[in-house]
Amino acid sequence: MWECGEAQSLQEAKSVHEHIIRSLSQLEVSTYNRIIEMYGKCGSMDDAFMVFNAMPTRNLMSWDTMMTWLAKNGLGEDAIDLFTQFKKTGMKPDGRMFIGVLSACSVLGDIDEGMLHFESMIKDYGIVPSMDHYVKVIDMLGSIGYLDEAFEFIEKMPLEPSVNIWETLMDLCRVHGHMELGDRCAELVEQLDPSRMNEQSKAGLLPVKPSDLAKQKEKKKLASQSLLEVRSQVHEYRAGDRSHPNTDKLYAELRHLREQMKEAGYIPETRFVLHDIDHESKEEALLAHSERLAIADGLFNSPVRSPIRIIKNLRVCGDCHTALKVISKIVGRELIIRDAKRFHHFKDGLCSCRDYW
Structure with a gap:
């Protein structure tokens, strides 16, 4: 299993x-x-x-598991409804369950309810918040753009902020374009754990040093990988890969989709390509991201209108996130991607994460 x-x-x-x-x-x-x-x-x-x-x-773990995965799949309202049902059973929630509750409130962008649950966890159930709980509060505040408030919350924490705290806020600053605060967070992440600051993490924040690019080149074989199941076989795709037997067909399909996407208003976010190449080459580099190759293959090799399910080992970049929303509407399919951070269910031009990831 x-x-x-x-x-x-x-x-x-x-x-x-x-x-x-x-x-x-x-x-x-x-x-x-x-x-x-x-x-x-x-x-x-x-x-x-x-x-x-x-x-x-059912035991406590049954409810917790169901609630956790509802939240991870972007079904925040269902997760909160389930928590309401759980409280009627007479069982007492534990700290793990409240992580799921806070995750659900983050998905919904409901700060008021989230903070009520956070306070209830402490006052009503005597649960001492762990670093994971604080990370979820930061994610909840930052997801709807309350970045300065999230920073103030961190400063008032009774615990020394971990690298996960600063990385969470850093990622949210990038999503919302708050580069000044994002730079501060990135510096702290780099101080606490330099290994967290890869080329993708620095996109739009700290400048990428030549030495960093060299390290990224050395790790290129492990950098970006997506998996797709086709006819009971798992296929692997890497960024820029041209070893697939139908490479020309896949790239032709992606270029055709790109033209349709542009007609729908899509503008490639080439800032996510950090290499010193011209604009057209940057657009081609974005086209060759591993999840896009997987999607192109999935369109050819799965039943019409069926969901396409992909696993990616890194976070989906901002451009791919925008592109996949548009693609889902064009092809009339649900695109389900589990990246390093969460699930994304792209359907009818929208994503289950509500663009906060």
């Missing part, structure tokens, strides 16, 4: 689920929980809900 979830293979996940049902006359609660997690990692919350609703009994 863990392997199916990590590979985001929904077909394999369903096969494993069916095998478990055939093999076991009675399932343990822990087995149900793992199946819910497996479907959550595949981005199929309808299947996860089906399993959750079929459970004869």
Whole structure:
């Protein structure tokens, strides 16, 4: 189940689920929980809900797992509704559950409710906030543009801010274009953990040193990778890769899509290409990002109108995020991408993250 979830293979996940049902006359609660997690990692919350609703009994982990994956898949309202149902059971929430609650409020952009839950966690349940809880509050504030307020919240924290705190705020500053505060956060991230500041992290913030580019070149083989399941086989795509047997066909499809996207108002954000090349070459570099190659292949090799599911080892860049929203509307498909930070469900020109990632 863990392997199916990590590979985001929904077909394999369903096969494993069916095998478990055939093999076991009675399932343990822990087995149900793992199946819910497996479907959550595949981005199929309808299947996860089906399993959750079929459970004869549930424990704290059952509710927590369901709520966590609803939030991770951008279904914040459903997660909060589930928490309301949970409180009626008489069980007491733990610190882990409140991370899911705060994540859901972040998805919804509901600061008021989020802060009420944060305060309730402390006053009503006696839970001492961990660094993970503070990260979620920063994400919640920053997601809707309250960046200065997030910084003030950090300054008042009773704990010494971790690199995760500063990295979260740094990423949100980039999304909202608050470069001055973003630079301050980037400097702190670099001081605490230089390995966090790769070429993509510095885009639009700290200047990239020649030595950094050299290091990135050395790591290029491991830099950007996307996985796509096609006919029960997992295919791998790397940025700029031309080793695929249908390379010419994939790039032709992406260029055709780009023209349609531009007609719909899309403007390539070439600032995410840090190499010293001309504008046209930068547009081509964006076109060759690993998730776009995977999507092009998925369009050719999956049933019409069916969702395309992709795993990416790095965060989706700002340009790809914009592009994928437009592509989802043009092709009439849901594009589900699990990147290094979260799930993105692109559908009808919108993303489940509401452009806060």
